Amino acid sequence: MPRRALLRFASAEQAQTAFYQAFEQADALAMMQVWAEDEEVICVHPGAERLVGTAQVRESWRQMFEAGPKLHFELAQVHTLAGRTSTVYNLCERIRVDGDLRVHAVLATNVFLLTPGGWRMVMHHASPLPRGSEGSDSITGTVH
Amino acid sequence: MPRRALLRFASAEQAQTAFYQAFEQADALAMMQVWAEDEEVICVHPGAERLVGTAQVRESWRQMFEAGPKLHFELAQVHTLAGRTSTVYNLCERIRVDGDLRVHAVLATNVFLLTPGGWRMVMHHASPLPRGSEGSDSITGTVH
Numbered sequence: 001m002p003r004r005a006l007l008r009f010a011s012a013e014q015a016q017t018a019f020y021q022a023f024e025q026a027d028a029l030a031m032m033q034v035w036a037e038d039e040e041v042i043c044v045h046p047g048a049e050r051l052v053g054t055a056q057v058r059e060s061w062r063q064m065f066e067a068g069p070k071l072h073f074e075l076a077q078v079h080t081l082a083g084r085t086s087t088v089y090n091l092c093e094r095i096r097v098d099g100d101l102r103v104h105a106v107l108a109t110n111v112f113l114l115t116p117g118g119w120r121m122v123m124h125h126a127s128p129l130p131r132g133s134e135g136s137d138s139i140t141g142t143v144h
Numbered sequence: 145m146p147r148r149a150l151l152r153f154a155s156a157e158q159a160q161t162a163f164y165q166a167f168e169q170a171d172a173l174a175m176m177q178v179w180a181e182d183e184e185v186i187c188v189h190p191g192a193e194r195l196v197g198t199a200q201v202r203e204s205w206r207q208m209f210e211a212g213p214k215l216h217f218e219l220a221q222v223h224t225l226a227g228r229t230s231t232v233y234n235l236c237e238r239i240r241v242d243g244d245l246r247v248h249a250v251l252a253t254n255v256f257l258l259t260p261g262g263w264r265m266v267m268h269h270a271s272p273l274p275r276g277s278e279g280s281d282s283i284t285g286t287v288h
Contacts, residue, residue: 129194
């Protein structure tokens with residue numbers, strides 16, 4: 001497999017944009033360039049168990065992207081807690097599955113840290129939003 | 145209502161301890177001393193809508209504590225991302241409802257910032273853990 005140039009994100013916002021691009025493109029290599037290489041990174045997909053450490057997180061994206069289908073994201077109601085070396089986003093993901101017009105609403109907390117290698121994701125905690133709440137006209141809950 | 149001395153937390157850990165004490169004691173005044181006074185604070189109870197800003201957050205705790213019942217917390221598998229002015233905890237809450245031996249498992253991301261008034265909570269994002277995962281011997285999901 002060809003080795004890609006290592007990306008370096010100059011801001012948490014750039015890193016978060018790359019996270020959702022990798023998610024939409026189902027690109028596991030690009031996804032793992034967003035994450036910090038650390039035994040303490042944490043990833044919680046909606047309704048699923050907590051994954052801890054780079055190895056578990058990498059494997060979860062690999063499996064998800066292999067299984068398909070492709071997802072399309074619209075981000076809404078983004079709240080930002082920005083510090084000098086850390087940024088926390090809390091936002092609503094409006095998700096459409098390829099070939100399906102329904103929208104699934106998920107609430108995500110994304111945490112980014114400024115590392116020696118630029119801004120990297122260290123936590124993604126996603127959970128389904130209840131029916132009829134913000135961000136969705138048709139909510140079924142457990143997609144991504 | 146008697147006015148209490150304003151608490152000042154010297155660390156994120158102290159503030160988080162006070163958060164769970166106020167939760168167990170169903171003490172809305174003590175709970176709101178843990179939170180930053182800010183229009184950007186965010187609170188997500190498991191399976192519920194996102195609450196934004198001090199007024200919404202205060203009202204949610206008031207209603208929850210008035211409705212009862214009392215809850216007992218055991219915290220497990222605490223992961224910490226600590227910075228100079230912000231700390232993020234991700235942990236498993238094992239919750240028992242007063243008079244009930246079952247344990248409900250909830251995953252929480254708690255974010256604390258160092259403010260001019262000491263360490264304060266700015267985000268609580270809680271979601272149910274799936275049955276049979278870490279932190280619980282009998283998981284039903286949607287308590288607190």
